[in-house]
Amino acid sequence: MTTPTTPPAVPPQARFFQWVQGWVSLLLCHSLVKTGVFEQMAAGPRTADEIAGTCGLHRDTLFRTLRMMTALEITAREGDRYSLTGLGRTMLKDTPGSLYTNLVMIGSDAYQRPWQNFAYTLATGESAFTHVMGAPFFDYLEQHPELGIPFQQTQAAYALMTDPPLAAAYDFSPFRTVCDVGGGQGAFLKRILEAHPHLRGILLDMPGVTANHVLGGLGDRVAVIAGSFFERVPPADLLILKAVLHDWSDEKCAVILARCREAMPPDGRLLIIDRLLEEPFDAMSLFYDLHMLQQIGGRERTAEEMRSLLADAGLQMRRVIVPTESPVFPLRLVEAAL
Numbered sequence: 001m002t003t004p005t006t007p008p009a010v011p012p013q014a015r016f017f018q019w020v021q022g023w024v025s026l027l028l029c030h031s032l033v034k035t036g037v038f039e040q041m042a043a044g045p046r047t048a049d050e051i052a053g054t055c056g057l058h059r060d061t062l063f064r065t066l067r068m069m070t071a072l073e074i075t076a077r078e079g080d081r082y083s084l085t086g087l088g089r090t091m092l093k094d095t096p097g098s099l100y101t102n103l104v105m106i107g108s109d110a111y112q113r114p115w116q117n118f119a120y121t122l123a124t125g126e127s128a129f130t131h132v133m134g135a136p137f138f139d140y141l142e143q144h145p146e147l148g149i150p151f152q153q154t155q156a157a158y159a160l161m162t163d164p165p166l167a168a169a170y171d172f173s174p175f176r177t178v179c180d181v182g183g184g185q186g187a188f189l190k191r192i193l194e195a196h197p198h199l200r201g202i203l204l205d206m207p208g209v210t211a212n213h214v215l216g217g218l219g220d221r222v223a224v225i226a227g228s229f230f231e232r233v234p235p236a237d238l239l240i241l242k243a244v245l246h247d248w249s250d251e252k253c254a255v256i257l258a259r260c261r262e263a264m265p266p267d268g269r270l271l272i273i274d275r276l277l278e279e280p281f282d283a284m285s286l287f288y289d290l291h292m293l294q295q296i297g298g299r300e301r302t303a304e305e306m307r308s309l310l311a312d313a314g315l316q317m318r319r320v321i322v323p324t325e326s327p328v329f330p331l332r333l334v335e336a337a338l
């Protein structure tokens with residue numbers, strides 16, 4: 001008979017250095033994306049020398065960096081040639097659900113500096129992004145398309161992963177008009193309208209975002225409105241707020257919900273799509289909770305917090321729908337009515 005052995009405990013210092021290495025690994029990937037190294041490997045295995053020559057990089061440093069990427073299973077080595085693994089291919093521009101633009105943003109000043117200044121958020125409860133970058137996050141994106149466009153492209157890449165089970169989880173048949181409030185470039189609305197030919201759609205988002213909308217093929221079934229959901233939400237019998245409320249504090253959400261309430265007919269519905277925090281809390285959801293706070297002043301909420309936010313706005317939470325679970329983004333659909 002063999003006695004079960006407990007794995008040796010990882011000393012706390014070793015866990016600390018794993019975090020340090022994870023942080024640097026991400027920034028190394030950012031550098032390899034920025035210098036075009038991963039794109040050079042898209043067509044097949046290349047030597048470090050070939051890639052260094054094409055990208056104008058220091059040969060030995062690239063060799064050592066690719067050696068590290070291979071230890072991280074982002075690249076694989078055969079002889080002296082390197083290729084991308086499945087994980088590495090997610091960092092290519094044209095992979096469906098690509099993380100390329102996400103890595104571009106993560107390494108940018110606009111992502112690094114606010115996190116370096118999280119102590120400001122700890123001291124004040126306010127957005128470190130606004131404090132160090134000089135403008136609230138979404139205003140900054142409007143003023144800086146070099147970040148605003150990758151942000152929208154990243155949302156579109158997330159949408160490929162999240163939207164199919166979300167669109168399948170809700171019955172859109174009773175409605176005539178659906179407005180996606182803060183709907184980005186319209187990928188989710190497009191999916192819904194294509195699946196439900198009887199529906200008409202409205203996309204509301206900021207001008208720099210709607211300018212690049214993807215709804216061109218839907219003709220007069222769709223209206224695109226550049227405007228602010230703090231000022232006016234167009235009337236529709238189904239309003240959607242997907243990945244919007246978690247961006248904002250309770251006070252700002254109250255304004256958005258008041259504008260939505262004004263736009264709803266008596267039998268209308270509001271569909272909120274966000275994470276819902278559930279115990280036992282997982283570190284990834286809590287990371288997003290702090291990320292939203294640091295970036296925009298927002299928060300992730302429990303179902304009870306969502307119910308009370310809605311009640312304060314004169315809306316009733318009717319039900320929570322759990323779609324087919326996504327291991328990447330565990331989102332919930334919260335249906336509310338007047």
Ligand SMILES: C[S@@+](CC[C@H](N)C(=O)[O-])C[C@H]1O[C@@H](n2cnc3c(N)ncnc32)[C@H](O)[C@@H]1O
Binds near residue numbers: 138155183185204209
């Ligand atoms: C996290 S993104 C979610 C986008 C989209 N709903 C999705 O799920 O992909 C939040 C969206 O809110 C939009 N937004 C921010 N402030 C806004 C405002 N005042 N009025 C309208 N849209 C706004 C942003 O431009 C962005 O597209």
